[in-house]
Amino acid sequence: MAAKLNEIILHNTLSNRVEPLAPMHPGEVRIYTCGPTVYSFAHIGNFRTFIFQDVLRRFFRLRGFRVLQVMNITDVDDRIIHNAAAAGVPIREYTEKYIKAFLEDIDALHIEMPEELVRATDHIDDMVALIEKLQAKGLTYNSDGSIYFRISKFHDYGKLSKIDVSGMQAGARRVDVDQYEKDDARDFALWKSPKSGEHFWETRIGAGRPGWHIECSAMAMKYLGDTIDIHTGGVDLAFPHHENEIAQSESATGQPFVRMWLHAEHLIINGQKMSKSLGNFYTLRDLFAKGYKPSTIRFLLLSVPYRRQLNFTEDGLIQAKNSVERLRNFVARLQAEQFAAGSNPEMEKRIEKADAEFDAGLADDVNTARALAAIFDLVRDVNAAMDRHEFLQQDAPRAVAAMEKFDSVLAVLVDDDDQKLRGLGIATSKVQLAVSQIEALIEERNAARRSRDFKRSDEIRRQLSDSGILLEDTKDGSVRWKYK
RNA sequence: GGCGCGGUCGCCAAGUGGUAAGGCAAAGGUCUGCAAAACCUUUAACGGCGGUUCGAUUCCGCCCCGCGCCUCCA
Numbered sequence: 001m002a003a004k005l006n007e008i009i010l011h012n013t014l015s016n017r018v019e020p021l022a023p024m025h026p027g028e029v030r031i032y033t034c035g036p037t038v039y040s041f042a043h044i045g046n047f048r049t050f051i052f053q054d055v056l057r058r059f060f061r062l063r064g065f066r067v068l069q070v071m072n073i074t075d076v077d078d079r080i081i082h083n084a085a086a087a088g089v090p091i092r093e094y095t096e097k098y099i100k101a102f103l104e105d106i107d108a109l110h111i112e113m114p115e116e117l118v119r120a121t122d123h124i125d126d127m128v129a130l131i132e133k134l135q136a137k138g139l140t141y142n143s144d145g146s147i148y149f150r151i152s153k154f155h156d157y158g159k160l161s162k163i164d165v166s167g168m169q170a171g172a173r174r175v176d177v178d179q180y181e182k183d184d185a186r187d188f189a190l191w192k193s194p195k196s197g198e199h200f201w202e203t204r205i206g207a208g209r210p211g212w213h214i215e216c217s218a219m220a221m222k223y224l225g226d227t228i229d230i231h232t233g234g235v236d237l238a239f240p241h242h243e244n245e246i247a248q249s250e251s252a253t254g255q256p257f258v259r260m261w262l263h264a265e266h267l268i269i270n271g272q273k274m275s276k277s278l279g280n281f282y283t284l285r286d287l288f289a290k291g292y293k294p295s296t297i298r299f300l301l302l303s304v305p306y307r308r309q310l311n312f313t314e315d316g317l318i319q320a321k322n323s324v325e326r327l328r329n330f331v332a333r334l335q336a337e338q339f340a341a342g343s344n345p346e347m348e349k350r351i352e353k354a355d356a357e358f359d360a361g362l363a364d365d366v367n368t369a370r371a372l373a374a375i376f377d378l379v380r381d382v383n384a385a386m387d388r389h390e391f392l393q394q395d396a397p398r399a400v401a402a403m404e405k406f407d408s409v410l411a412v413l414v415d416d417d418d419q420k421l422r423g424l425g426i427a428t429s430k431v432q433l434a435v436s437q438i439e440a441l442i443e444e445r446n447a448a449r450r451s452r453d454f455k456r457s458d459e460i461r462r463q464l465s466d467s468g469i470l471l472e473d474t475k476d477g478s479v480r481w482k483y484k
Numbered sequence: 485g486g487c488g489c490g491g492u493c494g495c496c497a498a499g500u501g502g503u504a505a506g507g508c509a510a511a512g513g514u515c516u517g518c519a520a521a522a523c524c525u526u527u528a529a530c531g532g533c534g535g536u537u538c539g540a541u542u543c544c545g546c547c548c549c550g551c552g553c554c555u556c557c558a
């Protein structure tokens with residue numbers, strides 16, 4: 001399916017094909033995103049998915065849509081309860097640290113804050129109300145104080161993941177990993193009775209804690225309505241998590257729960273799935289500590305279209321870093337270099353072409369590779385035009401504006417990596433120099449060069465280099481600097 | 485076993501029934517006190533075997549290889 005002019009097409013897991021975006025509320029797109037479970041630091045695989053949904057929402061906004069996005073934070077689950085108990089602290093206190101880390105991480109990666117970032121433990125009442133609704137319809141049963149959803153009562157079960165649930169009972173894998181008693185192995189817990197010593201809530205439906213799936217249904221519908229435009233998450237969540245969300249929500253409301261399901265493919269590392277046993281499990285902080293920049297990681301994670309598995313490698317990081325450099329160098333050149341007066345209509349046309357191609361790429365199921373190619377094409381053509389002196393002074397602001405527009409989606413052009421890393425307490429250079437110090441040293445070096453004191457000028461160049469500052473002597477005699 | 489995804493230059497990665505984007509790397513060049521950086525240019529690719537077709541990397545079949553999901557999972 002080819003996109004018509006201005007149409008945004010997206011791949012919907014439910015139909016397994018691309019469909020045009022058609023929000024329920026004109027001019028506004030409502031998105032629910034499965035956020036992190038804060039039992040530990042999020043890993044880069046998580047951020048692949050979060051960066052995808054960030055690119056998506058940024059593109060919607062560039063297209064003039066209002067975005068209402070809800071992201072949940074799952075701050076109660078088995079691992080959290082277990083870890084908090086082991087640490088001897090209340091779960092709320094245990095998760096605080098990881099929520100804070102998550103917020104810092106998304107800030108470092110320029111992932112925009114969703115309009116609503118909501119915690120599961122702040123919505124117990126909403127979950128209880130939803131469970132009561134399901135109980136009233138006779139879709140649940142109690143067992144050992146826990147409440148289960150009876151899947152046999154929902155005939156569309158499996159429509160998202162296309163899974164054959166009838167085979168699950170005799171499945172090749174173990175079926176019942178839970179210690180709770182269930183009528184049918186396929187049924188899932190809406191509400192779990194407390195085990196001894198565990199944190200629990202005293203509610204109208206009894207003491208206990210919510211199951212994972214009910215959290216998302218309750219919070220999504222509370223903020224976004226019974227039917228949501230877009231629900232995003234990692235591919236692994238399609239079954240059973242999203243399947244269960246559909247069963248609960250549609251049973252409760254009788255309405256379609258989600259119009260478009262968007263699933264981001266997984267990231268693998270050196271050809272293998274991330275796992276702790278293989279020792280290839282990276283958090284963002286691991287990578288920052290190894291010297292990689294936030295912009296490098298963001299670029300790498302967004303450069304591969306979201307429905308393609310991304311093989312995360314050291315080489316990939318180097319390539320991403322250099323690609324970002326090329327874009328930043330281009331903008332720096334546009335801003336610093338002096339061009340002949342006037343404007344070249346050809347340049348204006350060329351920039352408009354890039355703009356259209358960038359947009360078309362993203363409108364085609366968020367094809368970031370296509371969108372990036374449009375930018376790099378422009379960079380090369382404009383650089384060549386500048387070399388040929390066909391690029392004029394009035395063209396520069398137009399080109400800068402185009403790059404800034406592209407960056408409203410990419411968010412990698414502004415060189416604030418050093419600042420972001422320092423904010424996380426990670427020092428990036430051996431000697432930290434203030435911008436004013438750097439500029440003073442450059443001025444001193446320029447003076448030395450003018451008096452042909454190359455010994456002194458090379459000394460300053462080395463000193464700056466040791467502090468992570470790279471100098472670039474340009475053709476017109478000016479000097480640019482940047483962080484390595 | 486069931487379901488699904490993918491194999492395009494050295495690496496990453498678009499795309500198409502008829503001249504195969506882009507990035508990184510490499511090579512050459514421009515610039516420079518030197519150097520670096522930057523920029524330009526160039527090179528080079530559709531897993532295998534059949535089939536359909538005037539023509540297949542693109543459609544169909546089989547095979548080989550890699551990966552994912554099948555109630556922890558982004």
